[in-house]
Amino acid sequence: MEREVAIVGVGWEGFQPTTPHYSYKELIYQAAQKAYHNANVDPRKDIQSFVTVAEDFIEGTSIFDEYTPDQLGAVLKPMHTITGDGLHGLITAYLMIRSGICKIAAVEAHSKASNIKTLSQITHYALDPMLNRPFEFHPDFIAGLEMARFLHEAHITPEDCALVVQKNRRNALENPSAPYGFDYRLEEIQDCQPVAYPLLESHIAQPADGAIVVVLASREIAESLTVEPIWILGVGWCNDMYNLEYRDWGHLPYVTKAAQMAYHQAQIQTPSKKIDFAEVDDLYAYRELMSLVALGLISKHELPDALKMGKFHSTGQLPINLSGGSLGMGNLLEANGLAKLVEAVLQLRGQAGKRQLSFPHIGLVQSWRGIPTSSAAVVILASS
Amino acid sequence: MNSNPYVPVVSLTEDDFSNGKVLFRHDKLDARYAWDTGIAIGAFLGGLKGGVILGSYCATCRKIVTPPRIVCEWCFRPMRRLVQLADTGRVNTFSLCYVTWDVKRISEPEIPAVIEIDGASPGHGFLHKIGEISPTEVHIGMRVQAVWKPAAERCGSITDILYFRKL
Structure with missing residues (x-):
């Protein structure tokens, strides 16, 4: 397995329903200075390239890349912004280092969801204007359609999805950065208003603010900076078509393709045996289960029993979303992938506090850009 | 009129749209935001409400910038000290x-201008507009002073300064 690029620093700020004390720039700055301290680098002298991720509609500012350099220490340095999840940004920086363009790069993603007063309208605007928007459904209807088909095909129930909610929000209780930790009883999760049946309100990750910065370095630099580089073994990304009409509603082929790309690079033939833990998309509770199947970490028919046996719990055979996931940390919009990546880095470093696993070696991180997208990214990490 | 007899052209009128002869779909985005001003810009806007212009001082670069910020973009050190500046500039x-x-x-014409504020380091100031002047008289390097809204009407906005006028 190759060890050419490593994560050498992580920093984050926020992960709160609101952050009125900071502007988005100040939120990013707080995360950046922590990441640079963690990596023991000076952004002005040491970091050679910067990648940020943002979506203009979410920011409320066109050409948002203009607004990111100063709070990252990136003024008059090579930098660019891409419209994607934080993991897409991380993969971009990884490729830049692998191709020799730079040796140290920083990646940034953030959410100021609390500043968006019409978030569902912004999401609605991602739908096809001719064929889908005229119905004026709340955009969560897409999750309802997907969940209904997946449950039908996998023979699992909304109660099984409630188990995911219960697990992730309990996990969040052990994560000081997660604002949505709670020890729910199953009946409390199920006794919630439907949003788009079978999707209940309790199945949906609630928005949160936060910023995350990650520093990556080439092997020679990484080993000089830290005794605990976290190696990137494999990366993968994939998009399906946007079209709602032609989707394979019961499966996530784009997650499977992204994972296969990452497994191939990491030389992993049997992921369910190699991966020690995973942080996967759980913007909706059912998506965690769909993603696990798509990632090849479990088969559909094993799923109901695995859920009942607690296979994905912190003490289970394959711990999933120890961070609390998006259900526990909040929906950080384009920063969701990096929030999960931070957890994987902490676990592999042995710095995850009360939720620390015993000597994990390989962790998988997977993200999705949310409805209505079919956009996924996968990163596989290993400890030193 | 069809100027090229080999290419069939159909002219459209406004009525063709309003009468439904041409298919199209209108949509309107309801995008509303309420941005947190944060520490530095919050202080700046609060200062304007009080009738003063604030900047921040970088102890490493030894410079003062306005509007204030919490990090110096050149040395990446924190800028913690706010300083009150004059309401005049160039x-x-x-x-x-x-x-x-x-x-x-x-x-x-409207006259947008970048004003270097007195007390800030050279080259530092903010965008505003010039008023009470003939456009032909405005020139680079012209000394100006802020014309403020009455105190009761100020609300913590960049428009609490109505414009800058020639000194």
Whole structure:
């Protein structure tokens, strides 16, 4: 397995329903200075390239890349912004280092969801204007359609999805950065208003603010900076078509393709045996289960029993979303992938506090850009 | 009229749209935001409400910038100290705009200008506009002073300064 690029620093700020004390720039700055301290680098002298991720509609500012350099220490340095999840940004920086363009790069993603007063309208605007928007459904209807088909095909129930909610929000209780930790009883999760049946309100990750910065370095630099580089073994990304009409509603082929790309690079033939833990998309509770199947970490028919046996719990055979996931940390919009990546880095470093696993070696991180997208990214990490 | 007899052309009128002869779909985005001003810009806007212009001092670069910020973009060290500046300055650059933001032509131009504020380091100031002056008189380097809204009308906005006028 190759060890050419490593994560050498992580920093984050926020992960709160609101952050009125900071502007988005100040939120990013707080995360950046922590990441640079963690990596023991000076952004002005040491970091050679910067990648940020943002979506203009979410920011409320066109050409948002203009607004990111100063709070990252990136003024008059090579930098660019891409419209994607934080993991897409991380993969971009990884490729830049692998191709020799730079040796140290920083990646940034953030959410100021609390500043968006019409978030569902912004999401609605991602739908096809001719064929889908005229119905004026709340955009969560897409999750309802997907969940209904997946449950039908996998023979699992909304109660099984409630188990995911219960697990992730309990996990969040052990994560000081997660604002949505709670020890729910199953009946409390199920006794919630439907949003788009079978999707209940309790199945949906609630928005949160936060910023995350990650520093990556080439092997020679990484080993000089830290005794605990976290190696990137494999990366993968994939998009399906946007079209709602032609989707394979019961499966996530784009997650499977992204994972296969990452497994191939990491030389992993049997992921369910190699991966020690995973942080996967759980913007909706059912998506965690769909993603696990798509990632090849479990088969559909094993799923109901695995859920009942607690296979994905912190003490289970394959711990999933120890961070609390998006259900526990909040929906950080384009920063969701990096929030999960931070957890994987902490676990592999042995710095995850009360939720620390015993000597994990390989962790998988997977993200999705949310409805209505079919956009996924996968990163596989290993400890030193 | 079809100027090329080999290419069939159909002319459209406004009525063709309003009568449904041409299919199209209108949509309107309801995008509303309420941005947190944060520490530095919050202090700046609060200062304007109180009738003062604030900047921040970088102890490493030994410079003062306005509007204030919490990090120096050049040395990446924190800028913790706010300083009160004068409400006077000098025109760094300006333009005479004969078209409004919504593309209406006007005969009396709007005059956006970057004002270097007295007390801030050279080259530091903010965008505002010039008033009470004939457009032909405005020039780079012109000394100016803020004309404030009455205190009771100020609300913590960049427009609490109505404009800058020639000193």
